[in-house]
Every structure is written in structure tokens, then in C-alpha cells.
Amino acid sequence: MSAPKAPCTSEVDHLLLTLDGTFSDQTELEAELVPFLNALEQCAGDWAPDIVKGTRKRKYARSAFWQALKERRDDDSASVALYRAALPAVELTLELWLPPHPSELNIWLDVQPLTHFSNGRDCPGLVEMVRVWATHYPVSHAAAHSMADRELAGFPHFGREAEVSRRDGFDKVYEVCWLNVFGPKLVEAVGRERMLSTPAHLVEELPNGSVLLVLWPTAADFASDEARVAQARAQVHLRPDLDFDTVLRTLRERSAALAPVEPRFHPDLAPLLSRLPDTFAISERQARIAELNAFRPPAPEEWLPAALPPDVENVERIRRDYGDLSEQLVAALHAQVPSIMNETPASLTDLDFYFWRENFPERYTRDLIDEHTAPALGAYLGGMLVRRLGGAWVPRRKLEESQVRVGRRVWLPFLRARRYLQSRQSLLDYSLAQFFHEAERYRS
16 A cells, blocks of 8 residues: 655645654554544644545545545555645645554655745644654654755655665664654664754654754745754764765755746747746756756748749648648647647647657657657648648648748748657757747748
């Protein structure tokens, strides 16, 4: 069994809490989970989940939680997912491993946006909730921190092979997060006295020997220079083998990588480029925006100042063939790109995004692309010039020489489509939408 662990949405940073603990298998499972629910209900405040999901979604209530747990339980495991759709959005997954496995409890809590925890009102409740959970369910390790910064830090593997990471877990202090719970084994490895003397906003020994450590009063301020200095001091205190200046420089570099970058995309491609950053890990997005700001596609070269004369016997039949090719594209992609039915400039942007997101040129065989996709795409693109810009087809026996006359130029949509589908980068260099907008500028 594996419970879903997807972030709420992709647009902004999240607060992510992960907690791995144990529970008693000598107590009825419902009774053992009451402290989990009590702490959640009493401490979550205005980000409390209001939906519980087993085999179906229900409004949150204790009875709904127990029913969901029953529905998602099998011989040796159980899981429940809780949600909150309104902002702050929440996904909380509780995953349980039951005998004959060691009785383990895994909590994954994702709250969006992270900025919800930028004041002193909500953070103490979260800390108290973790305190209760970590006290009742002895932990090996727990942490709450920015999702984006966790990615930059290398959670959960920290440069190790995945198999080694799964085997060893958080076996030393790889990172100090905004909130941390270090289990007794890790505390003893560091030294209890050293652990309890860590310079931090809060350091507290829990009754079961774990240590709760909170670096800074507010979670959302993790990237400020003051918080980074505090983080470096704590990390070097717990890991004397590390160099303070080196650690601080790395943390500042991470803050710089997460600093917001204002989009300034090429105007012809802005509707497309604005969609691309969200397809990358949240920690990479600002760097991607900067790269896309600097991207300038080459000016379309798939045009002629004067038309080559038709060299086919039946011009009208060839034009109908182009229409059939275009319809094949619509039939193949209408489910994935519904707007393709509309045949508008926005449809071309949606196609650009679809082919880029799917990495179509590198996922599909060259025979399929060259013999089917590129001709159908060229026909669709040429048909757009005819219908939307008042163009006229000038057929040629060689498909890539076939033209659409628009205003003062003739355009080569089949040639554009072939170049477009050469690689993932060529999908941006030879965008369909950019080609259309360039033709639009020359139609009069």
C-alpha cells in the first residue's frame, strides 16, 4: 500500500511536514489514533481539513474518519487522506503499517501557501500539534519546512542512492529545518547535551527522549538572511565537522534561487512560456522564469516573397486532402487538447504546450512523426492561415513546398511543422503560435 503524496497545487510554495513514528499495537487502533485527531482538531485552526477520503469523499467528522479508515484498511496496512479545498489548501495523509510489520505511522501534511505561516498566530498551533504527535508516537525524525527549500536541500536522499536512503533513513543531521523532531537514537548520536544547547528559537526535550527544535518564530521567513544565519549556526552546532561559512553560503545560494523573478517573456510566446515553469519542480521555477525571460525565438523563415506556381494536376482535390490531414490531427488530439476543435490562435498555444509537455519529438518514433504527425500538423496550421487570416492554399507535389498566400507573403506551414517537431527545444524555436502571429502581421 502506498498513499498519495502529491502537493496541493503547483503554483506557490508549500509548508510540508513529514513525520515518521511508531504506535502501540497493544491498544485498539481507534483508541491509538485519538491523540492524532485531538491534536489536529485543536491546533489546526483555520487550516483544518474539512474533507476525509476513503473510497469516497465525505465532510470531515470523527465518524467519517473512522469509516474512511475502515474502507482503506487491509491485512497489514491502512491509510486515510484529509483535504481542505479552500485556501489555505491542505492535503494530509496518514499511513499506518500493521502487524506482522512493525507498527509504524507516517504523516504527510502539505499546507499551501507557505505564506499562511508568516505571522506568529498560526505557527504556535502547528508546533503544538507536532509536539503532541511526536510525544504520543515516538519518532525517528520529523520536519516541517518549505517544500521548495526541501527540494534544494536534497530531501529525502541527500545525495545518497535511493536504496541506501530507504535503508538508513535520517541517520545523521543532514539538514536543520524550520521545525525538527530528532528521535532518541539521533539525539544520542549527536549528544543529548549538545542537542539541547542548540542555538534556536525553541529547543525542548520530549518525555520519550526526542528533542523538538524550532529554528525561527515563523515558518515562511526561512529564506531571510537572519533565518539563514540561525539555520547555519544550528546546523554547524549539531555537525561540528561542517564549516559555518560554507554552510551559510550554500543556504544563501538557495535563498537566491528561490527569490521571485518577474516574468518578461517574448510577447508572441508569453501565453505559452507562462505555462512552462509550473511543469518543473517548485525549487527550479524562478531559475526557469529567468531562462525563459532571456529566450528569444528566431524570426520565422518559412516564407517566400512570391508564390511558387501550383505543380499538381487537381488543385481542389489536394486542398481537400489537406483538410483530411487536418481532421486526422483533430481526431487524434481532441481529447488531450480540446481547444483544437475551435481552430483559434489559442488552439495553437495549447498545441505548443501539449507537444512540449509530452516531449513529443523525443518520446515518439521518427517514422510516426515524419509520416503522420508533421504532415497533419502542417495541414492544420495552414488551414488556420486560410480560415483566420484569409489565406489561400497554393499546393505543390512536394509537401514542404506547399504554401498559403497571406497578404504580401506566402507561408510554408508543412516546412514549419517539420522543423517544429525535430526536438523539444525546436518546439519553442519554431512555435506554431509564433508562426501564426508573424503571418498575421503581414496579412495586409
